[in-house]
Structure formats: structure tokens, C-alpha cells
Amino acid sequence: xxxxxxxxxxxxxxxxxxxxxxxxxxxxxxxxxxxxxxxxxxxxxxxxxxxxxxxxxxxxxxxxxxxxxxxxxxxxxxxxxxxxxxxxxxxxxxxxxxxxxxxxxxxxxxxxxxxxxxxxxxxxxxxxxxxxxxxxxxxxxxxxxxxxxxxxxxxxxxxxxxxxxxxxxxxxxxxxxxxxxxxxxxxxxxxxxxxxxxxxxxxxxxxxxxxxxxxxxxxxxxxxxxxxxxxxxxxxxxxxxxxxxxxxxxxxxxxxxxxxxxxxxxxxxxxxxxxxxxxxxxxxxxxxxxxxxxxxxxxxxxxxxxxxxxxxxxxxxxxxxxxxxxxxxxxxxxxxxxxxxxxxxxxxxxxxxxxxxxxxxxxxxxxxxxxxxxxxxxxxxxxxxxxxxxxxxxxxxxxxxxxxxxxxxxxxxxxxxxxxxxxxxxxxxxxxxxxxxxxxxxxxxxxxxxxxxxxxxxxxxxxxxxxxxxxxxxxxxxxxxxxxxxxxxxxxxxxxxxxxxxxxxxxxxxxxxxxxxxxxxxxxxxxxxxxxxxxxxxxxxxxxxxxxxxxxxxxxxxxxxxxxxxxxxxxxxxxxxxxxxxxxxxxxxxxxxxxxxxxxxxxxxxxxxxxxxxxxxxxxxxxxxxxxxxxxxxxxxxxxxxxxxxxxxxxxxxxxxxxxxxxxxxxxxxxxxxxxxxxxxxxxxxxxxxxxxxxxxxxxxxxxxxxxxxxxxxxxxxxxxxxxxxxxxxxxxxxxxxxxxxxxxxxxxxxxxxxxxxxxxxxxxxxxxxxxxxxxxxxxxxxxxxxxxxxxxxxxxxxxxxxxxxxxxxxxxxxxxxxxxxxxxxxxxxxxxxxxxxxxxxxxxxxxxxxxxxxxxxxxxxxxxxxxxxxxxxxxxxxxx
Numbered sequence: 001x002x003x004x005x006x007x008x009x010x011x012x013x014x015x016x017x018x019x020x021x022x023x024x025x026x027x028x029x030x031x032x033x034x035x036x037x038x039x040x041x042x043x044x045x046x047x048x049x050x051x052x053x054x055x056x057x058x059x060x061x062x063x064x065x066x067x068x069x070x071x072x073x074x075x076x077x078x079x080x081x082x083x084x085x086x087x088x089x090x091x092x093x094x095x096x097x098x099x100x101x102x103x104x105x106x107x108x109x110x111x112x113x114x115x116x117x118x119x120x121x122x123x124x125x126x127x128x129x130x131x132x133x134x135x136x137x138x139x140x141x142x143x144x145x146x147x148x149x150x151x152x153x154x155x156x157x158x159x160x161x162x163x164x165x166x167x168x169x170x171x172x173x174x175x176x177x178x179x180x181x182x183x184x185x186x187x188x189x190x191x192x193x194x195x196x197x198x199x200x201x202x203x204x205x206x207x208x209x210x211x212x213x214x215x216x217x218x219x220x221x222x223x224x225x226x227x228x229x230x231x232x233x234x235x236x237x238x239x240x241x242x243x244x245x246x247x248x249x250x251x252x253x254x255x256x257x258x259x260x261x262x263x264x265x266x267x268x269x270x271x272x273x274x275x276x277x278x279x280x281x282x283x284x285x286x287x288x289x290x291x292x293x294x295x296x297x298x299x300x301x302x303x304x305x306x307x308x309x310x311x312x313x314x315x316x317x318x319x320x321x322x323x324x325x326x327x328x329x330x331x332x333x334x335x336x337x338x339x340x341x342x343x344x345x346x347x348x349x350x351x352x353x354x355x356x357x358x359x360x361x362x363x364x365x366x367x368x369x370x371x372x373x374x375x376x377x378x379x380x381x382x383x384x385x386x387x388x389x390x391x392x393x394x395x396x397x398x399x400x401x402x403x404x405x406x407x408x409x410x411x412x413x414x415x416x417x418x419x420x421x422x423x424x425x426x427x428x429x430x431x432x433x434x435x436x437x438x439x440x441x442x443x444x445x446x447x448x449x450x451x452x453x454x455x456x457x458x459x460x461x462x463x464x465x466x467x468x469x470x471x472x473x474x475x476x477x478x479x480x481x482x483x484x485x486x487x488x489x490x491x492x493x494x495x496x497x498x499x500x501x502x503x504x505x506x507x508x509x510x511x512x513x514x515x516x517x518x519x520x521x522x523x524x525x526x527x528x529x530x531x532x533x534x535x536x537x538x539x540x541x542x543x544x545x546x547x548x549x550x551x552x553x554x555x556x557x558x559x560x561x562x563x564x565x566x567x568x569x570x571x572x573x574x575x576x577x578x579x580x581x582x583x584x585x586x587x588x589x590x591x592x593x594x595x596x597x598x599x600x601x602x603x604x605x606x607x608x609x610x611x612x613x614x615x616x617x618x619x620x621x622x623x624x625x626x627x628x629x630x631x632x633x634x635x636x637x638x639x640x641x642x643x644x645x646x647x648x649x650x651x652x653x654x655x656x657x658x659x660x661x662x663x664x665x666x667x668x669x670x671x672x673x674x675x676x677x678x679x680x681x682x683x684x685x686x687x688x689x690x691x692x693x694x695x696x697x698x699x700x701x702x703x704x705x706x707x708x709x710x711x712x713x714x715x716x717x718x719x720x721x722x723x724x725x726x727x728x729x730x731x732x733x734x735x736x737x738x739x740x741x742x743x744x745x746x747x748x749x750x751x752x753x754x755x756x757x758x759x760x761x762x763x764x765x766x767x768x769x770x771x772x773x774x775x776x777x778x779x780x781x782x783x784x785x786x787x788x789x790x791x792x793x794x795x796x797x798x799x800x801x802x803x804x805x806x807x808x809x810x811x812x813x814x815x816x817x818x819x820x821x822x823x824x825x826x827x828x829x830x831x832x833x834x835x836x837x838x839x840x841x842x843x844x845x846x847x848x849x850x851x852x853x854x855x856x857x858x859x860x861x862x863x864x865x866x867x868x869x870x871x872x873x874x875x876x877x878x879x880x881x
Contacts, residue, residue: 001476003038004391005059006031006103008418012066015607015634016073022089027096034107039387054110056477058103063522065099067545070568070607077606149183149294156187156292160244160271161196167265169272171282174294176464177336180275181248183294187273188246199238202246206402206463209255215262218245234262242268249402249463250276253284260285296333303328305335309342316350323355330362336464337378343443344381378468381442391419392435393444396461397473397481398506400527404448407436407456412637416548416570416609417523429661452822453749453774453797479504504548523548541566551575552614559598569605575614578621600626609634609659615641630678631655640665642690642717650674668693673702681708688715700738709744716754740768747771753778764788778802783828787814800826812838820844823854827881831857837864844874852880
């Protein structure tokens with residue numbers, strides 16, 4: 001990963017120039033020219049072991065240089081006299097010159113070998129030696145393509161909805177990447193299945209099986225209860241209902257034995273749908289029922305799938321179609337292999353020699369072991385990635401198997417890691433979002449969930465793809481995997497934690513922490529699953545050079561003081577969960593006596609860019625933050641739970657945080673013009689606090705200095721408000737919106753969330769915002785919304801959730817650009833305004849847990865649009881009341 005390491009060093013040099021004000025541009029330019037050479041060569045093929053070895057050597061030198069630049073830059077910035085400052089800067093330049101020369105020397109050897117490879121014309125295509133033990137969890141692809149299994153769908157649908165009244169288990173068995181999860185997901189979401197069962201829920205088991213996580217998934221909740229109590233809660237939840245449970249990617253009979261006792265036999269036609277690659281598990285769980293064995297696709301089905309993936313959207317000459325058929329025939333009938341190779345072809349476009357190269361390489365990796373063949377096809381797509389995308393792909397090795405990965409957190413991690421190539425006129429976060437979309441377009445990553453306005457909320461990696469990712473990441477020392485149930489996973493088991501490794505470590509077991517003592521890794525991510533919040537843990541932190549430290553999966557009672565000595569930190573995520581002692585004030589009222597103080601010396605972490613602080617889900621305590629946290633010049637992302645600042649009085653001499661992009665959890669008490677003046681480039685802001693915090697603020701909010709702000713959320717925290725509910729009257733919790741000219745004029749997304757008493761007429765203020773495209777109203781109070789005459793002329797996405805609204809009076813003129821309407825748990829609402837049938841831009845109405853009459857009004861709108869305009873919209877209705 002020489003490309004990524006040099007990019008990281010360039011980013012560190014740039015940060016040094018910002019911190020010290022000194023000119024290191026000649027070193028930056030030299031590294032930029034070396035990186036350009038690496039960027040040209042991503043499609044070199046052949047036996048690349050010699051090149052890879054030199055790239056690892058380059059990366060180690062670059063990582064070492066990063067640490068040196070950090071330390072010596074602090075010496076420069078903290079110098080007390082001009083003489084000592086000049087001396088410190090001279091030492092920095094001398095040391096950096098030596099390191100850049102070392103990189104240049106290794107690069108010359110690398111270029112000589114690369115040029116020799118390029119002169120050889122008849123190299124055989126690379127054959128990647130990959131293990132045959134492949135996990136399986138075929139994730140639903142964003143394009144929802146299912147080809148060749150229509151008969152299987154009908155057979156299993158009949159088994160789920162017909163047969164005996166006793167509880168039955170229906171099993172789907174097949175190799176990795178064959179499409180078991182895609183089929184199970186299609187069945188789970190089928191309207192006939194949805195109407196047949198009272199309760200539907202699903203969980204992924206995977207190789208690293210934790211009973212607690214499966215139970216929580218089936219309950220669709222989070223809880224501090226013990227596993228036994230969770231099992232009892234699940235059984236009570238299911239009892240008396242006709243239910244469908246989808247148990248995906250189960251590996252052992254022991255895992256089935258653990259969970260089947262939670263599934264009551266109600267003699268009402270309940271079913272369990274199970275997917276596995278292990279025939280023994282399928283037969284064991286299905287008892288006397290034969291499992292359904294999924295077949296590989298035949299040639300016609302394979303070509304049909306590739307055609308839908310590549311040829312439908314673009315017109316290609318006949319010779320490309322002929323090559324496409326050759327490629328389809330060589331993919332062994334595995335849907336995953338066809339989808340991934342299709343993603344590669346769609347990116348190549350109409351370049352005949354590239355298509356011929358792909359066809360040749362696919363042919364060269366044909367194997368009788370079809371799972372290994374799928375892995376080789378995936379490897380082909382990986383090695384065709386541009387240099388800037390390879391570290392992004394390999395970074396997924398740091399996450400556990402089957403984890404749903406927050407897109408926001410992923411973007412923030414990539415941004416601080418330093419391997420993203422800076423682009424003009426784009427923030428580093430925008431570059432990260434572009435890279436994520438490119439990986440999705442290539443079908444190497446799949447979207448799990450989109451927000452109501454179409455943005456990616458979470459993503460995941462297919463297990464077969466992840467196996468490749470783990471191997472490639474370990475081969476170049478990019479990520480090491482420590483702990484977990486590695487006895488089941490030979491790939492993970494082979495990864496050893498080198499004390500001199502400058503890459504990244506993903507720790508899955510507290511007991512394995514000792515293996516990482518004195519590690520020089522740049523990133524440490526704890527993924528401790530099955531770890532109860534009731535038992536907190538304070539890890540030792542012997543990682544002196546760490547830049548990314550993610551402790552979010554474990555709980556600490558207090559702020560770990562060792563963190564204050566980690567001077568290289570760019571990213572810090574913590575979960576603090578103190579022991580609470582409740583003080584009772586009267587018969588029913590209680591307030592927390594515990595608070596958590598964040599030490600002022602956190603400001604010593606001068607390179608910190610992202611600070612994420614979590615409390616417990618049922619937080620009844622506040623964090624006290626030092627005002628020094630707002631003197632950290634590199635800060636870009638600050639995400640906080642319920643908090644107060646200590647002694648915060650901004651002045652004209654206060655530091656302006658020009659890098660700050662995202663601020664979540666800002667208390668309404670500090671929403672003043674003098675405070676917001678310090679955040680001129682802020683793009684995302686969440687104002688959050690207890691009811692009392694909002695009540696104390698009687699004057700209006702002043703956002704006029706936030707010229708770059710695009711997303712704004714008001715969030716009344718229900719957890720934090722528990723302490724004050726008996727002391728606040730409804731009239732006290734009215735949300736006072738500022739006038740239109742006090743709102744940011746670039747605002748695109750606005751969310752109002754919490755038990756605010758919102759005067760509906762005040763929303764006319766929101767409607768006047770010139771660029772507002774997305775509006776969410778969640779748990780706001782007020783019975784009637786009569787939309788003002790001005791309406792919302794630019795609004796595209798509207799979500800109404802948990803509202804107390806009974807009457808909604810509006811017309812198509814009020815929402816002329818509306819594209820998507822979401823209604824969720826609006827139990828008092830009787831119908832959608834019928835005039836919405838005249839909104840010609842409308843494409844989707846999504847309704848969940850509303851009255852049946854609301855769904856009927858949506859269907860009528862759908863019919864009217866078809867009759868009057870010849871158009872069509874999607875209407876989704878779930879759990880009508």
C-alpha cells in the first residue's frame with residue numbers, strides 16, 4: 001500500500017504546515033510526483049511479489065516519517081523564542097529530507113522492476129492462491145436482481161404459507177455467493193408473505209456467532225438484559241402470533257440448538273426460514289423435511305443476469321455482446337461472481353481491449369472449485385481497482401463479519417486515516433463519499449439502508465468478498481485481525497500482530513489485547529461483541545503512535561487518562577457509562593447525581609480531527625465539557641451526547657475553528673451569534689438537550705454566521721429530559737423558530753425531533769428557506785397542520801413520524817416539487833390530502849403503522865395519477881392499524 005502510505009505522509013505534511021506556519025511544500029511536491037508514478041501502474045499484471053515487497057518497504061518508511069513529522073512539528077509550534085523555533089524547523093527539514101530520499105531510492109528499484117514487467121508481452125494472467133473455506137452471507141444487492149430462481153421462490157413460498165399448522169423449519173442450502181440470502185430476502189419482503197404472518201423478523205448468525213446479538217436482532221432492540229431474559233422476552237413476543245423468522249447464514253448445529261428453544265410452537269402455521277452453506281446444519285434443523293438445494297445458474301440465466309447488469313443501460317456494439325457471453329460462461333453460474341464482474345465491465349465502458357483482457361483473465365481463473373473461482377473473479381475486480389480505491393476497499397477488513405457499517409462513521413474514519421487523495425473544490429468528506437459510491441457501483445460493497453431522502457445510511461460487505469479483503473489487507477500489512485472466534489476462520493487465524501506494524505489492528509477479544517502491547521500501529525479499532533454494558537472495562541492503551549482509536553464498543557466508567565498522552569491522535573471514539581446514584585426530590589422526582597467531566601488537557605491533542613462521545617442509550621447523566629475543546633484547530637467532527645460546557649464565553653479573540661464541518665449535540669444554551677461566528681465552515685449541526693435546556697433559552701436562535709450550513713436538526717432528548725418532566729409545563733416546551741433571515745440561507749435539510757409543542761403556523765418560516773429540499777418532523781405535538789399559502793416550493797423529501805397530528809390540510813400547490821412522502825406512526829391522521837394526486841413529481845409514498853384509511857388514500861392518489869397523467873408512483877404500506 002505504498003500509494004496510500006505516501007498519500008498519508010503528504011496529508012501529515014500539510015497538517016504540519018497548518019500547525020506551524022512553516023513551508024514544507026518542496027517535500028510535498030516531491031512526494032506528489034512519486035505518488036503519480038504509483039498511480040499509473042495499478043493495472044500491471046504478472047507475478048507481483050517483488051513489487052509488493054518493495055511497496056511494503058516504502059509504506060513502512062512513509063509511516064515512520066509521519067510519526068517524525070508529528071513530533072518535530074509540535075517542537076516547532078511550542079518553541080518559545082524565534083531562535084529555538086528556527087532550530088526546531090531546521091531539524092524537521094533535515095529529518096524529512098532524509099526520509100523522502102529513502103522513499104525515492106526504493107521507488108527507483110520499484111520502477112526498474114515495473115518497467116521490466118511491462119516489456120514482457122505474454123505474461124500469464126495472475127492466479128491468486130486463495131483458501132477454499134469460504135463463509136456465506138449473500139447480501140441483497142442494491143439493484144435487487146434475482147435471476148433463475150423463480151421456481152425456487154414459488155416452492156419455498158408454498159412451504160412457508162401452506163402445510164401443517166405445527167411450527168416448521170424451511171432450509172435453503174448452497175455454496176457461498178449462490179444467492180441464498182437474496183432469495184430469503186425476496187421471500188421475506190413478498191407482499192403475500194407479509195400479509196400471511198402477524199410478525200416477521202430476521203437475524204444474521206454468521207461464523208462468529210454470539211447468541212446475544214441474534215436475540216437482539218430478532219427483537220429489533222437494544223437492551224441491558226441478560227441473555228436468559230432476552231430469550232424469555234423473545235418467546236413471549238412470539239407466543240400467540242403466527243410468525244416468520246429468517247435465520248440467515250447459520251454455521252453450526254450448536255448455534256441452532258441455542259436459539260430454537262426461543263421459538264414457541266403455537267400450532268398456527270408459524271415458520272422459520274433458515275439459510276446455510278452446511279448441509280448437515282440444514283438437515284439437522286429441518287428434522288424430517290428435506291432442505292432446498294440451490295443450483296448454479298445455467299448459461300442462459302448467467303447471460304441474462306450479466307445483460308441486466310451491464311447491457312440494459314447502455315448500447316454496445318455486437319462484438320462486446322459476444323465477449324460478454326464468453327465472460328458469463330466462465331463465471332461458473334455463481335450470481336455473486338457475475339454481479340461483481342458486471343460492476344467491473346460497466347466501469348470499463350466501450351474499451352474493447354480492456355474487455356478482451358477481462359475475458360482472458362476470467363478464463364485463466366476457471367477452476368473446478370467454484371467457490372474458489374468466485375474468489376478469483378473477485379480478486380480480478382480488486383486488482384483492476386484504481387490505486388486510490390484499493391485502500392478504501394481494504395479498510396473494510398477492520399470491521400467484523402456481517403457488521404452494518406454506518407456510512408457517516410466510515411466517511412469520518414477515511415477522512416482522518418489520510419489515504420484519500422485531496423481534490424480541488426472538494427472537502428475530504430466529499431472525496432470519501434465519492435470513493436464509497438465507486439465501490440458500490442463496482443458491486444464490491446452493497447448498500448444496506450438508504451435514508452428517506454436517498455442518502456446512504458449503512459453498507460456492508462459480502463462474506464466472500466470480505467474473505468478476499470482480509471487476505472489482501474494482511475498481505476500488504478494494511479489491517480491485522482486479532483481475537484474473535486478465529487478458530488473457525490483460517491484467514492483470521494493467520495493474521496499475527498507485529499509490534500513493528502504501522503498498519504491497523506482490529507481487536508475482537510479483550511483477552512487478546514496483550515498481543516498488541518508496544519504495538520506501533522496507527523489505527524486501533526475495538527470490536528468487542530457480546531460485551532454487556534453492565535460490565536465495564538478500562539483497557540490499557542500502550543499504543544504511543546496511534547492515530548485512530550475507536551473504543552466505542554466498550555464502556556468506561558471515567559475518561560481514560562492514558563488517552564491524553566497519545567499525541568498523534570486524529571480520531572477518538574469513546575463510550576462513557578458511569579455508575580449512577582439517584583437522588584430523590586419528593587415522592588416521584590429524581591435527578592442524577594453523577595456527571596462525567598472531560599479533562600481540559602484534552603486540548604493537548606493538537607492533531608485531533610474527530611471526537612465521538614457516546615453515553616448509554618438510557619442516559620440520565622450529563623457530560624461536562626471543557627471550553628478548551630473548542631481551541632483545537634484541526635477539529636472537523638464533534639459528536640456529543642447530552643452535555644454542558646464549563647465556563648464558555650466566546651470573545652472576539654476566541655479561536656475560529658475553520659476546519660469544523662460537523663457538530664452534533666450542541667446545547668441550545670450556546671446557540672448564539674457570538675458562538676456560531678467561530679464555526680464559519682460548519683455544514684452539519686444538531687442542537688440537542690434536555691427539555692429544560694430548551695426552556696431556559698427564551699430568545700431566538702441566530703444562525704446568520706453559518707453561511708455553509710446545509711443540515712440542521714433540533715433534537716429534544718427524551719432520555720436526558722427524564723429528570724425534568726414533572727417540573728415543565730407543555731407551554732414551556734414550545735420550540736421558537738428564528739425568522740427566515742436568521743436561518744442559514746444554504747440550508748437543505750431540516751429535522752425537528754422531540755416532544756416539542758410546535759405551532760404549525762411557524763412552519764411557514766421554514767417554507768421560505770430558498771434551498772430547503774428535505775424536512776423531517778418527528779414526535780412533534782400539535783393536532784392540525786394547515787399549510788400556509790407560501791407552502792414549501794423547493795421541498796423534495798418529507799417525513800412525518802410519531803406526530804400527534806389529526807388533520808392535514810394541504811394541496812399540490814404547497815408541495816409542487818415533492819418526490820417522496822414518508823408517514824410513520826401517525827396514528828391520529830385519517831388520510832393524505834387527495835390533492836397530492838396533482839403533484840406531478842411524486843414518485844413514492846411510504847406508510848408504516850398508520851390507519852388503514854391513510855393507506856387507502858395513498859392508493860387512491862396512485863390511481864388518480866395513473867388515470868389523469870398516465871404516470872406511476874410506488875406505494876408501500878406496512879403494518880396498517
